[in-house]
Amino acid sequence: xxxxxxxxxxxxxxxxxxxxxxxxxxxxxxxxxxxxxxxxxxxxxxxxxxxxxxxxxxxxxxxxxxxxxxxxxxxxxxxxxxxxxxxxxxxxxxxxxxxxxxxxxxxxxxxxxxxxxxxxxxxxxxxxxxxxxxxxxxxxxxxxxxxxx
Amino acid sequence: xxxxxxxxxxxxxxxxxxxxxxxxxxxxxxxxxxxxxxxxxxxxxxxxxxxxxxxxxxxxxxxxxxxxxxxxxxxxxxxxxxxxxxxxxxxxxxxxxxxxxxxxxxxxxxxxxxxxxxxxxxxxxxxxxxxxxxxxxxxxxxxxxxxxxxxxxxxxxxxxxxxxxxxxxxxxxxxxxxxxxxxxxxxxxxxxxxxxxxxxxxxxxxxxxxxxxxxxxxxxxxxxxxxxxxxxxxxxxxxxxxxxxxxxxxxxxxxxxxxxxxxxxxxxxxxxxxxxxxxxxxxxxxxxxxxxxxxxxxxxxxxxxxxxxxxxxxxxxxxxxxxxxxxxxxxxxxxxxxxxxxxxxxxxxxxxxxxxxxxxxxxxxxxxxxxxxxxxxxxxxxxxxxxxxxxxxxxxxxxxxxxxxxxxxxxxxxxxxxxxxxxxxxxxxxxxxxxxxxxxxxxxxxxxxxxxxxxxxxxxxxxxxxxxxxxxxxxxxxxxxxxxxxxxxxxxxxxxxxxxxxxxxxxxxxxxxxxxxxxxxxxxxxxxxxxxxxxx
Ligand SMILES: Cc1cc2nc3c(=O)[nH]c(=O)nc-3n(C[C@H](O)[C@H](O)[C@H](O)COP(=O)(O)OP(=O)(O)OC[C@H]3O[C@@H](n4cnc5c(N)ncnc54)[C@H](O)[C@@H]3O)c2cc1C
Ligand code: SF4
Numbered sequence: 032x033x034x035x036x037x038x039x040x041x042x043x044x045x046x047x048x049x050x051x052x053x054x055x056x057x058x059x060x061x062x063x064x065x066x067x068x069x070x071x072x073x074x075x076x077x078x079x080x081x082x083x084x085x086x087x088x089x090x091x092x093x094x095x096x097x098x099x100x101x102x103x104x105x106x107x108x109x110x111x112x113x114x115x116x117x118x119x120x121x122x123x124x125x126x127x128x129x130x131x132x133x134x135x136x137x138x139x140x141x142x143x144x145x146x147x148x149x150x151x152x153x154x155x156x157x158x159x160x161x162x163x164x165x166x167x168x169x170x171x172x173x174x175x176x177x178x179x180x
Numbered sequence: 181x182x183x184x185x186x187x188x189x190x191x192x193x194x195x196x197x198x199x200x201x202x203x204x205x206x207x208x209x210x211x212x213x214x215x216x217x218x219x220x221x222x223x224x225x226x227x228x229x230x231x232x233x234x235x236x237x238x239x240x241x242x243x244x245x246x247x248x249x250x251x252x253x254x255x256x257x258x259x260x261x262x263x264x265x266x267x268x269x270x271x272x273x274x275x276x277x278x279x280x281x282x283x284x285x286x287x288x289x290x291x292x293x294x295x296x297x298x299x300x301x302x303x304x305x306x307x308x309x310x311x312x313x314x315x316x317x318x319x320x321x322x323x324x325x326x327x328x329x330x331x332x333x334x335x336x337x338x339x340x341x342x343x344x345x346x347x348x349x350x351x352x353x354x355x356x357x358x359x360x361x362x363x364x365x366x367x368x369x370x371x372x373x374x375x376x377x378x379x380x381x382x383x384x385x386x387x388x389x390x391x392x393x394x395x396x397x398x399x400x401x402x403x404x405x406x407x408x409x410x411x412x413x414x415x416x417x418x419x420x421x422x423x424x425x426x427x428x429x430x431x432x433x434x435x436x437x438x439x440x441x442x443x444x445x446x447x448x449x450x451x452x453x454x455x456x457x458x459x460x461x462x463x464x465x466x467x468x469x470x471x472x473x474x475x476x477x478x479x480x481x482x483x484x485x486x487x488x489x490x491x492x493x494x495x496x497x498x499x500x501x502x503x504x505x506x507x508x509x510x511x512x513x514x515x516x517x518x519x520x521x522x523x524x525x526x527x528x529x530x531x532x533x534x535x536x537x538x539x540x541x542x543x544x545x546x547x548x549x550x551x552x553x554x555x556x557x558x559x560x561x562x563x564x565x566x567x568x569x570x571x572x573x574x575x576x577x578x579x580x581x582x583x584x585x586x587x588x589x590x591x592x593x594x595x596x597x598x599x600x601x602x603x604x605x606x607x608x609x610x611x612x613x614x615x616x617x618x619x620x621x622x623x624x625x626x627x628x629x630x631x632x633x634x635x636x637x638x639x640x641x642x643x644x645x646x647x648x649x650x651x652x653x654x655x656x657x658x659x660x661x662x663x664x665x666x667x668x669x670x671x672x673x674x675x676x677x678x679x680x681x682x683x684x685x686x687x688x689x690x691x692x693x694x695x696x697x698x699x700x701x702x703x704x705x706x707x708x709x710x711x712x713x714x715x716x
Contacts, residue, residue, distance in 0.1 A: 053561040075240050077248075110557070128556055132546035133236055145568060147542050152229040153392050156382025157507035159344040162365075162372070164326070166350055169357045170364065173330040178289040178521045180296065180306070 034069050037100070038086050042068060044102040045089065048109055049131045056144060059135045067134040081126030088116055088123075182435070183444045188214040188413075189715050190707070191434055191448030193420050193463070195219075196274020197693050198679040198700035199454030200399035200407065201317060205704035207410035211715055214446060215412060216436055218419040219253050219271030221400065227390040234386060235543035242389050244278055245644055246270070253417075255596035257458070258604035264489050266458055266605060266646035272416060273400030275456065276693070277390045279647070280511040281369040281397050282535055283323060283694045285314055287332060289521060290579075290688035297522050297529045300581050303685045304657045304666040310698050311335065313705070317697035318367075321397030322375040325367035331517040332364075343372040343381060348505045348572050349513035352536055355631035361518040366535070367694075368512040369397030378402070385538065387509040418444070421600045422467045423451050423676065429471035431676045437598045449714045450675040450707070454700070457487070457649030457681035458588055462603045464653065465590050477653075477670035482663055484589060484652050486582035488687040491609055492645035493576040493617045495624035496551045497633030504569040511537040511575065519623060520689055528615040530579035533689045534624060539571040552637055574627060576620040579689040580613055582651050609641060617641065648692050653682035668703035675714065679703050 034042065043065040047058030056062065072079040089101055092112050101109060117124045135141055142149040190206055192199045195217040206213050228234035228242050239248075244267040246254035253270045269278040288307035293300050315336045324340040342365040345353065349365075356363040370387065371380045381395040394401040408414055417439035424432045424445070433447035453460040461484040464476040475483045499505075516534040523531070539550045546554045546564060551571045554563045586607045594602040621638045628636045656662025659671035664683050670676045679700040681692050688695070707714065 049556040050560055051558060071236070125553075128553070129239075129547050131556075132554075133239070133543050136542040136546050137233065137236065142542070145542060145564070147568075150232045152234060152384035152386050154382075156384040157504075159346045159383045159508050162342050162344045166345070166353055167326075167328065167365075170330070170353075170362065171328045173362070175330045175333075176362075177287055177331055177333060178296070180288045180292045 034086075039065055039069070041086055041089060041101050042082070044109075045113065046131050048113060049128060050135050054144060056140060059131055062138065062140070064134045064138065067137070068130055071134060072130060077126055078130045081123040082130060084120065084123040085116060085127045088120060092116075183438070183442060185444065185446045187433070187447035187449070187716065188212045189449045190214075190452060191216065191446055191450070192452045192454055193434060194274060194454035194456065194459065194680070195272050195399065195404065195414060196454065196456060196680075197276050197399060198696050199274070199452070200403040201320070201697050201700040202452050202454065202679055202704040203412045203414070204320065204403045204407040204410075205701055206708060207407045207412045209708040211708075213412040214448070215414045216418040216420050216434065216446065217272055217414060217416050220416045221272045222277060222390065224392040224394070227392040229384055229386040229389060230392045234389065235541045238389055238544070244388065244647070252597045255600070256594055256602050258591045258594050258602060262605040262607040263609060263641060263643060264491060264607055264646045265644050266649055267644065268456055268458070268649070271400070272404060272414065273398045275647070276398040277400065278388055279693065280387045280509070282511050282691050283318075283367045283369050284515060284533065284690040285332065285367075286688045286690060286695050287520065290686065293530065293686050299529050300686045301656065301661075304655060307333070310695070310702065313698035313701045314694055316701050317694055321369040321402045321697065322371055322378065323367055323369055324372040326365055329364040331362050331520060338367065340372045340375055343368055343370055343509065343512060345513045346508045348503050348508070348538065349536060351503070352572060352627070352631050353514055355627055356516055359627060359630055361516055361627070363514050363516045366512050366515050368509065370509050370512050371395045376402070381509060383508045385506050385508060385510060385540065387512065419596070419598055419600070420455070420463055421598065423453070423463065423476050425467070425469050425471055425476070425673070427471065429673050431673060441598065449716065450677065450711070452677045452679055452703070454679050457652050458603055458605070460678055460680055460682045461588055461652040462590065462601075466601055472672070477663060477672035477676055479672050480660055480663055482584070482654060482661070485584045485587040486651040486654055487586040487588060487605070487607060487649075488580040488582055488651040488684065489607065489646050490577050490580055490648045490687060491613045491617060492642045493578075493621050494639040494642050495574045495576065495621055495628065496637045497572050497574070497628030497631065498551060498567060498635040498637070499570045499572065499632060500566070500634050501632075502569065505539045505572055506541060506569055508538055510540070511535055513538070516627070519620065526619060528612045528619065530581070530612075530616070531689055532576050532578040532616055532620045534620070534627070535575045535577055535691070537573040537575050539569060539573075542568060572628070572631070572633075574624040576617060576624065577689050577691065578613055578616040578620060580687050581610060582654070582686060583610060588652060648681065648687065650681040650684035650687045650692055653678045654685050655683040656685065667706040668699065677703055677707070
């Protein structure tokens with residue numbers, strides 16, 4: 032899926048609202064993640080369709096048909112345009128939000144902020160405290176109660 | 181032109197939990213064995229836990245749901261008439277590649293529900309008869325666990341000690357103790373220590389997507405290497421479309437498509453179906469002939485019927501002590517069987533198990549697999565922080581009772597990439613199951629609050645939860661009310677066997693695979709002992 036420049040800007044601007052700035056990180060759009068969203072949508076048809084439908088609906092929505100389009104609206108107007116889509120196209124909107132969350136939470140800058148170790152789960156795995164049979168003290172004293180046949 | 185192969189004694193269809201067990205057992209007894217598997221070998225480096233984008237793969241090409249993965253090797257399923265989506269994996273190892281390897285056994289009472297509770301049917305065999313085969317399958321796949329559970333009969337020591345239950349497991353265990361409810365460390369086919377050449381688990385957490393360390397009991401690593409070394413031929417990328425029969429209805433072999441789409445025929449003295457509770461009846465329904473106008477060995481009319489799933493409710497607790505609940509095998513901590521048996525004061529029969537599960541990585545947290553989706557917008561970051569690594573789940577596995585209208589049929593239009601008809605699933609949740617799940621949700625809330633959960637969220641029926649596929653070629657002594665006999669041999673043909681979850685009479689309230697494996701070993705034992713006539 033190839034977005035036009037206009038669609039790309041629109042996507043970035045919506046992404047900033049879906050995942051807004053926090054601490055030292057800007058919003059998901061300003062972080063430059065629209066490119067990743069476009070790429071993932073091109074690879075996975077379900078996300079591609081959702082992205083296409085949402086961007087199309089957003090550019091046709093009467094409230095955003097102003098000069099400068101969606102990015103030129105004030106925050107309240109942008110929120111209500113998105114809420115309109117959420118209420119009226121829930122299936123596509125949910126997938127669209129998933130798409131944004133996926134690219135956002137794949138980013139190493141985000142991992143660093145939330146304290147998540149980037150990269151594959153293996154070979155490091157995680158440490159857990161060793162098994163300690165003392166935890167069974169109470170339950171193991173209970174009489175067998177399985178039903179006899 | 182059809183390619184015809186030299187004949188074999190035993191032809192197994194499917195290489196998952198059951199097919200591998202039969203292959204292994206018969207490989208040591210002088211039978212020639214060939215196994216046809218539609219999937220391919222997956223190399224350790226291909227598993228998602230070796231890749232940084234593992235969470236994306238979990239939602240796309242490695243999704244649990246074959247309709248989401250939609251790979252050529254998968255067959256699509258029509259689920260328009262089912263509130264539960266069947267899940268499975270198609271590769272060497274079958275769904276054991278994907279499974280979380282939580283491995284409780286049936287209780288003795290599960291084999292006698294008609295006698296005890298007046299519902300469904302008794303099995304034609306008992307817990308005691310199956311016990312040695314449970315032990316053998318535990319040893320083969322590698323079971324970690326500990327004796328002394330008051331909710332289950334004492335049994336042979338597990339081959340490995342329990343895997344650690346983690347601080348999150350301990351928190352719930354203490355809550356169950358305070359409530360006076362049962363709990364016990366889960367039996368798991370996950371290595372707590374190195375076992376039979378496979379490494380110990382290092383708690384990476386991604387148990388449901390294949391283990392690149394070989395620490396999980398997947399048949400591709402736990403069984404197949406030995407079976408192949410013993411002489412079994414495992415032929416991959418071989419998609420069976422028909423079991424062929426002669427005029428008397430005896431199997432002569434199976435027809436399949438190879439990787440190039442060419443038609444092949446593998447002759448055999450006997451055929452063993454092990455393509456799971458949906459895959460086997462699908463191919464049997466597709467194997468019509470003069471002898472079997474309604475599907476292979478379907479004189480009872482029950483083939484494809486009595487589908488059971490274990491309808492699954494998920495009750496998630498949100499804690500606030502930062503235990504990082506994504507650390508550790510996904511669903512192998514502890515279980516609670518306080519409500520396992522019929523309680524006459526309740527408005528339902530039979531009962532349920534709680535299987536505890538952990539949370540997962542940041543994408544699953546945000547998209548809401550374990551605790552609903554994190555809201556977008558201004559509250560997003562605060563809500564994400566509250567949930568990430570702070571969720572523990574009580575999964576409810578309720579006993580689904582067999583009902584004929586819950587079934588699979590062949591879809592008139594939908595096919596796989598070879599043009600073989602796909603299954604259509606018809607399933608409605610029974611009133612008994614609904615009441616059972618409601619009760620379980622209420623009790624789970626009590627337990628999670630006792631453990632200190634600040635918020636509890638219940639998904640009363642999880643759609644993407646058809647991981648247990650059972651009942652569609654049920655076992656019994658009476659050929660008019662069952663498809664296979666007590667040995668898994670079809671009533672209609674003495675050289676056709678079914679060994680997967682299809683043969684379940686009832687499904688108990690536990691994950692089914694140790695029982696599937698034990699039954700498969702028992703059938704193989706029977707073939708070895710009683711059916712020398714099947715040797716060339
Ligand atoms: C996500 C997930 C989690 C699970 N967790 C657990 C758990 O914790 N505990 C538990 O007990 N169970 C669990 N299960 C269920 C468990 O995986 C199954 O019960 C078990 O694998 C069934 O074994 P089987 O041999 O019947 O079928 P499978 O293991 O599904 O194997 C069937 C094989 O047949 C092949 N096949 C199908 N059709 C054809 C054809 N036409 N031609 C050739 N080959 C074919 C398939 O490719 C597959 O390899 C889980 C399942 C899933 C999907
Ligand atoms: S948690 Fe353990 S068994 Fe599961 S994938 Fe990781 S290492 Fe393997």
